[in-house]
Amino acid sequence: MQIIIQSENNHLLDILYKNPATDLGLYCKELRNGVLIGNAVSVNEYHCLFQDTKNSYLPDEGNPIDFQSYCSPLLALNMATEFFNHLFKSNETLENTTLSWLGKTYAEMDTLPANIVVPTFYIDSGWYKNGTFLLSKYIDGITVTPKIGNNYSLKVEGKTIRETLHKFSVVALFCHFTNKHSEYMYIDDYFIQKHITILANLPNVPYFVYYLFIKRLMRSPEQFRTFKPQLEAYFNNTIQFVFTDTHQSRKEFICNRIENNEAVLDFGCGNLQYFKKLRKSGFTAEYLAHDEEDFEDTVDKIIGYENVENLHWIANKEDLIGFEGQVILSEVIEHNTLEEATELLYWIKENIHFTTLFITTPNSEFNVNYEMTEEFRHDDHDFELTKQEFINLIASIFPNKTEYHGIGDCVNGVYPTSAMIVYKQ
The missing domain is CATH 3.30.1610.20 (Hen1, N-terminal domain)
Known part of the structure; x- marks a missing residue:
């Protein structure tokens, strides 16, 4: 070289x-x-x-x-x-x-x-x-x-x-x-400190570079906590970092609030990331997985390899009518048009007897921190809402008690993911 x-x-x-x-x-x-x-x-x-x-x-x-x-x-x-x-x-x-x-x-x-x-x-x-x-x-x-x-x-x-x-x-x-x-x-604290110093020497390094530094290099929550004050000081403490990436932060937010002895419907389950994490924490209740795409093979492999008895693939949405329990609707609505997403939320309201409904979606106000050239965060998104637009959408459908939460890093008071918990009326 x-x-x-x-x-x-x-x-x-x-x-x-x-x-x-x-x-x-x-x-x-x-x-x-x-x-x-x-x-x-x-x-x-x-x-x-x-x-x-x-x-x-x-x-x-x-x-x-x-x-x-x-x-x-x-x-x-x-x-x-x-x-x-x-x-x-x-x-x-x-x-x-x-x-x-x-x-x-x-x-x-x-x-x-x-x-x-x-x-x-x-x-x-x-x-x-x-x-x-x-x-x-x-x-x-x-x-x-x-x-x-x-x-x-x-x-x-x-x-x-x-x-x-x-x-x-x-x-x-x-x-x-x-x-x-x-x-x-192997990355020790000396290595991390050296490169935090190098980053701090450069002018106008944007948030996303520091995000990548944390997610790619820091290997433990303890190491992150040690250097978190220095990382945030570069931005005059206008940013609050978390150790986990955006996807992992969503999983932790929802899984930490799921009751292990109450059934779950994962609507838009994908490759069963929520089930895998919940199972590690002792979840034993019935878990129904549904998605517009066919993930039956994924479900069957988990059942076969891990000897799971409480996981069930439900291909037909109509078979979910009357379900009682907790519902996960994470990063789903933005993959539909706004009209279709609204219809889906009304369908859940009218057909599912949820105790708690967890809804997450990207917060479009955060996209500026990625210096994006495209309109949406991912190519397969049909829309992305601001925090207030998301709150208004949920309020227009559910008269129930709700709680709004921002998930992930906080940049000038804005989070990458918007989450709403809708409680049983």
């Missing part, structure tokens, strides 16, 4: 801590089974090269072709750490640090743009789609160009040398943890 750093700043090598007068500007160091080579090409250009001997970054030992040692995002991350770890500190610390041989601070010297080019960079996730790299939507100065297969060229531009390196590290970080074919990496 080759990493090329360029800047018109004549202090580039000083900022990188690379003295062109030492060993003819060459720097060599072992990394795994290979060697890192740094070369001060000129006062305005520095090259980093990794030459492997055998399988340093091979995720699958059964594969004799170790192409990842020439393009792996993890290698890029490791190379940046080995060469430039002194720059991965807070901006406040670096700006006040004086380079003794010049008698100047970083703030005085690091004032011109820079760019980093990686000729071959491996991406095999869904983050490059329809000619657009996901992070390019949220952080400027990132250009990914397709080459062959899952190989791309990467160019990162920043207003300063430090900013460019920080952006580069963020790209390598996310690409490694989202690539399907990548090496497992």
Whole structure:
């Protein structure tokens, strides 16, 4: 792998801590089974090269072709750490640090743009789609160009040398943890702290990048709780993060409120995610699964593999008439037209004797945080409602006692998911 750093700043090598007068500007160091080579090409250009001997970054030992040692995002991350770890500190610390041989601070010297080019960079996730790299939507100065297969060229531009390196590290970080074919990496608190500092150094990083950081990198609720205050401080505490992703947050919200000894009707059951979670928590009552699509095979497999007796597939909606118990209607109504969704809610009101009805749907007011280019959050949505529109819709149908809840991260008082609990009248 080759990493090329360029800047018109004549202090580039000083900022990188690379003295062109030492060993003819060459720097060599072992990394795994290979060697890192740094070369001060000129006062305005520095090259980093990794030459492997055998399988340093091979995720699958059964594969004799170790192409990842020439393009792996993890290698890029490791190379940046080995060469430039002194720059991965807070901006406040670096700006006040004086380079003794010049008698100047970083703030005085690091004032011109820079760019980093990686000729071959491996991406095999869904983050490059329809000619657009996901992070390019949220952080400027990132250009990914397709080459062959899952190989791309990467160019990162920043207003300063430090900013460019920080952006580069963020790209390598996310690409490694989202690539399907990548090496497992243990993530400790030091690693998390380092990259929170790097993110905090970048200006105007939007909510969604931090959302991805939490969901992709943080491995435990305890680790999340440790760093939650720092993550929220970047946004002046106008955002309150939760550990679980949007889908998992919905499941936890509903499952934590389900009575384990009372029957459940899962209307729009999909692949039975709610049943699977409830069963782990000791749910033993009858569970009826219904969906417009055919999930009977999924139900049969669960019954057969797990020896389940309380799960039942109901293909015909009319066979649900008269059901008594709890009803889950999660992320269903938006997959119909508004008129069809209204008719469905009236049908439930008139034909189902629910004790509690759990309804969730996307909150369209939150979509701005995804910087979406499409009208709706997913292609198969026919409509998405604001919080008040959702409240008004439910109130127009059910005279019952209701409770509104926002689910997931809270950004300026707005949640990604709207939930309504409708109680038995």
